[in-house]
Amino acid sequence: MNLSNLKRIRITISIVFFLLLSALFLDFNNSLSPAYTNYFTFLQFVPSLIKFLGLAGITAAGFIIVLALTVMFGRVYCSSICPMGTLQDIFSFIHKKFRKKKYFRLLKPSNWLRYSLLSLSVIFFLFGSLFIINLLDPYSNFGRIYAQLLKPILLYTYNFVAIYLEKFNIYWINPVEMRGTNPVIMIFPAAFLTLVFILSFFYGRLFCNTVCPVGSLLGLVSKFSFFKIKIDEKNCIGCNLCERNCKSGCIDKKNKTVDFSRCVACYNCLNVCPSKGIDYKLSFNKKEIAKEDVAEVETVDSAKRQFLISVGLFIAGSSKLVSAQTKIISTKLSKNPIFRKHPVTPPGSLSLKHFTSNCTACHLCVSSCPTQVLQPSFLEYGVLGMLQPRMDYNRSFCNFDCVICSEVCPNGAILPIKLDKKKLTQLGKAKFIPDNCIVHTEKTDCGACSEHCPTKAVIMVPYGDVRAPEVHDEFCIGCGACEYACPVKPYKAIYVEANTTHQTAKKKEEKKIEKKVNYQEDFPF
Amino acid sequence: MERREFIKRSALASVALSSTLTLGNFSNLFAGSLPSNKAYDLVAIKGGEADAMFDKGIASLGGMKNFVKKGQKVVIKPNIGWDVVPEKGANTNPRLVARIIQHCLNAGAKEVFVFDHTCDNWTRCYSNSGIERAVKDAGGTIVSGATEGYYHDVTIKNGKALKNAKVHELILDSDVFINVPVLKHHMAGKLTVGMKNMMGVVWDRQQWHRNDLQQSIADFAAFKKPNLTVVDAYLVMMKNGPRGTSKEDVVLMKQQIISTDIVAADAAAAKIFGMEPDDVPHIKIADQMKLGRKDLSKLNINRIKI
Numbered sequence: 101m102n103l104s105n106l107k108r109i110r111i112t113i114s115i116v117f118f119l120l121l122s123a124l125f126l127d128f129n130n131s132l133s134p135a136y137t138n139y140f141t142f143l144q145f146v147p148s149l150i151k152f153l154g155l156a157g158i159t160a161a162g163f164i165i166v167l168a169l170t171v172m173f174g175r176v177y178c179s180s181i182c183p184m185g186t187l188q189d190i191f192s193f194i195h196k197k198f199r200k201k202k203y204f205r206l207l208k209p210s211n212w213l214r215y216s217l218l219s220l221s222v223i224f225f226l227f228g229s230l231f232i233i234n235l236l237d238p239y240s241n242f243g244r245i246y247a248q249l250l251k252p253i254l255l256y257t258y259n260f261v262a263i264y265l266e267k268f269n270i271y272w273i274n275p276v277e278m279r280g281t282n283p284v285i286m287i288f289p290a291a292f293l294t295l296v297f298i299l300s301f302f303y304g305r306l307f308c309n310t311v312c313p314v315g316s317l318l319g320l321v322s323k324f325s326f327f328k329i330k331i332d333e334k335n336c337i338g339c340n341l342c343e344r345n346c347k348s349g350c351i352d353k354k355n356k357t358v359d360f361s362r363c364v365a366c367y368n369c370l371n372v373c374p375s376k377g378i379d380y381k382l383s384f385n386k387k388e389i390a391k392e393d394v395a396e397v398e399t400v401d402s403a404k405r406q407f408l409i410s411v412g413l414f415i416a417g418s419s420k421l422v423s424a425q426t427k428i429i430s431t432k433l434s435k436n437p438i439f440r441k442h443p444v445t446p447p448g449s450l451s452l453k454h455f456t457s458n459c460t461a462c463h464l465c466v467s468s469c470p471t472q473v474l475q476p477s478f479l480e481y482g483v484l485g486m487l488q489p490r491m492d493y494n495r496s497f498c499n500f501d502c503v504i505c506s507e508v509c510p511n512g513a514i515l516p517i518k519l520d521k522k523k524l525t526q527l528g529k530a531k532f533i534p535d536n537c538i539v540h541t542e543k544t545d546c547g548a549c550s551e552h553c554p555t556k557a558v559i560m561v562p563y564g565d566v567r568a569p570e571v572h573d574e575f576c577i578g579c580g581a582c583e584y585a586c587p588v589k590p591y592k593a594i595y596v597e598a599n600t601t602h603q604t605a606k607k608k609e610e611k612k613i614e615k616k617v618n619y620q621e622d623f624p625f
Numbered sequence: 626m627e628r629r630e631f632i633k634r635s636a637l638a639s640v641a642l643s644s645t646l647t648l649g650n651f652s653n654l655f656a657g658s659l660p661s662n663k664a665y666d667l668v669a670i671k672g673g674e675a676d677a678m679f680d681k682g683i684a685s686l687g688g689m690k691n692f693v694k695k696g697q698k699v700v701i702k703p704n705i706g707w708d709v710v711p712e713k714g715a716n717t718n719p720r721l722v723a724r725i726i727q728h729c730l731n732a733g734a735k736e737v738f739v740f741d742h743t744c745d746n747w748t749r750c751y752s753n754s755g756i757e758r759a760v761k762d763a764g765g766t767i768v769s770g771a772t773e774g775y776y777h778d779v780t781i782k783n784g785k786a787l788k789n790a791k792v793h794e795l796i797l798d799s800d801v802f803i804n805v806p807v808l809k810h811h812m813a814g815k816l817t818v819g820m821k822n823m824m825g826v827v828w829d830r831q832q833w834h835r836n837d838l839q840q841s842i843a844d845f846a847a848f849k850k851p852n853l854t855v856v857d858a859y860l861v862m863m864k865n866g867p868r869g870t871s872k873e874d875v876v877l878m879k880q881q882i883i884s885t886d887i888v889a890a891d892a893a894a895a896k897i898f899g900m901e902p903d904d905v906p907h908i909k910i911a912d913q914m915k916l917g918r919k920d921l922s923k924l925n926i927n928r929i930k931i
Binding site: 262266277547550551552554556559567585589608619622623625 | 669671672709736738744745746748753766767768769771772773774775811812813814815830831832834835836837838839840863864865867868870871873874875877878879892896897899906921922926928930931
């Protein structure tokens with residue numbers, strides 16, 4: 101095969117993945133069937149790995165394919181499948197259009213940094229926390245950039261057009277309500293995007309070779325790859341073109357070596373070489389591998405030791421202490437503040453523990469949720485669970501007839517759940533605070549909570565001349581409709597306290613109304 | 626005395642209507658007004674499909690052309706509050722909504738808009754209720770009620786509890802406002818019909834809940850009275866309202882009330898449901914505020930059985 105075709109194939113595949121994932125995260129009308137989303141995310145390394153460890157099923161074998169590909173051809177993942185990789189290429193491409201010096205340069209490997217971050221990710225993971233992975237995983241960060249930054253921009257534009265057309269009485273497109281823009285949450289993807297932008301703008305794929313834990317891990321694997329990029333000393337004329345076109349800065353023309361652990365398999369070098377001086381072929385140079393490896397292992401070890409202690413201390417110190425609790429806020433009136441002990445996790449997530457230890461906060465569920473009740477957390481799960489989504493009953497509530505989040509989750513943090521089962525899955529229980537309730541304080545009708553309750557766990561019972569809520573929490577599924585609808589300010593009179601492990605609610609038995617209507621009977625007036 | 630007259634009239638009406646009916650369902654759209662010296666205050670229809678009942682009812686009120694003039698802009702406000710299928714009776718019957726649109730267009734309406742500020746997610750409510758499809762097929766325009774930008778501040782001068790609200794611009798701008806509630810049990814308001822249905826034209830419903838719900842419901846009727854209220858009592862939710870839990874909650878009643886008087890329509894609907902108008906606090910309040918008449922015995926009612 102002509103090696104110059106490889107680059108073309110790589111670019112095509114990367115664009116396909118990039119566009120599919122972009123569409124997935126920007127799809128605000130849920131026009132893409134959630135049934136297909138798992139195909140789009142199947143090959144994303146971190147979600148697939150985490151799903152596999154949780155499920156060990158064929159549905160989560162994507163990362164094995166990635167590992168196999170890496171063993172065969174090197175880090176093809178980084179240049180074709182990873183959407184963050186493609187995003188960086190886009191930045192580099194833009195820069196290339198404007199800069200005078202149209203080339204990259206050789207970069208020293210930042211082994212200490214990259215293996216430290218990888219070790220940290222692994223150590224945290226072994227301790228049951230996805231904190232570091234969540235912060236660094238390229239797919240999840242890509243998701244957050246889209247869900248938290250690009251999607252709001254898209255929606256603002258869309259809504260602007262809709263409102264403009266409405267001035268002329270044209271209602272072709274309807275504005276989409278946005279309940280989820282939180283500036284504090286936006287800081288994280290914004291900071292990450294800035295970092296990636298700067299690095300890719302000036303240094304090609306430096307991010308992938310210093311920060312990204314997937315890149316570092318695949319880098320370790322790629323040392324053993326069957327196919328490697330090598331400089332053919334016989335043919336090389338020393339023109340320097342390969343080095344100048346290497347996004348990873350891993351080709352050393354002077355010493356005629358390629359650091360394949362940093363190579364993202366973009367195949368740019370193959371295309372520019374005028375003399376067949378660079379080759380991509382089967383190679384089993386055991387000696388070389390062994391030599392390099394010794395050096396790497398040492399760095400990994402020292403990094404590990406160094407961080408193990410601090411990490412241990414950090415986890416012990418902060419996870420419990422800093423798990424902040426949200427106060428339900430508004431403006432005035434009711435007196436009794438509410439403190440939720442735990443955030444509510446979405447249906448299908450089984451338990452707080454299962455959810456937090458499997459979610460990498462890619463925000464695909466946040467982006468897909470039709471009612472926008474799923475919102476990224478800030479400190480509700482504690483510092484270590486930062487950005488993982490939670491059910492935000494201040495903004496919305498969980499639609500009774502919907503399981504979309506469980507269908508799209510690529511990590512298995514929210515496992516697929518059948519609609520019938522979901523309707524009886526108790527995420528939490530409604531708690532009623534009579535002293536905050538309008539009916540009790542003002543003696544007027546309200547009933548917003550009961551009105552919204554899909555299972556009638558909240559019913560209205562006579563209370564003087566009016567009707568007051570009464571909660572039968574065995575029927576409650578914790579959807580939060582009552583809490584969302586409760587009009588009292590600043591503290592709600594009804595709220596959902598999470599079940600740390602989801603339970604099964606009782607089904608309310610309904611008797612058919614036996615009423616024969618005689619259509620010939622006279623009207624009662 | 627009056628009663629006898631009603632019977633006479635309704636007999637006349639049914640004769641006239643059955644003749645048009647034989648021409649086929651669609652011909653009813655063009656049915657002219659019946660000769661009536663004194664217009665009915667309220668029409669109650671029983672025993673037919675929702676759209677057929679409307680054909681007869683509106684014809685006995687002189688046809689839609691009595692309410693919609695050529696080139697006018699019409700807004701129809703059904704209840705589309707919940708993400709449930711039509712069989713659960715939580716939303717207005719889509720066939721009825723479609724039929725009203727057709728009548729409006731035939732009367733020469735320039736455009737017919739339909740919206741509701743839903744409780745569940747609006748896109749799901751619109752599609753699952755069957756109303757979005759029905760509206761589009763009938764030639765109407767379905768509009769979102771889920772955007773604050775569409776709602777504008779108004780002052781409610783005669784309001785006792787509700788002094789101001791943000792109201793959907795279609796309600797404020799349209800020439801004709803047709804309110805099409807579905808009759809349902811309501812755990813808090815006791816019953817939801819026409820006046821309660823108007824909660825779906827404002828942005829902040831919680832404000833009503835906070836400030837004496839029953840008074841607020843009546844207050845809003847003081848601000849805006851629909852030109853026509855069509856109560857859909859075809860499939861009636863008898864318990865667990867207003868959302869309902871299952872199909873076990875509903876009864877096939879096959880009835881409909883049409884009136885220009887929203888209070889009268891609500892009072893008649895309460896009777897159909899098996900309650901007295903006075904049992905529903907906001908009907909009583911609205912009557913006291915003279916927003917309409919709850920005393921059905923004083924009204925000129927046309928009763929039609931199909």
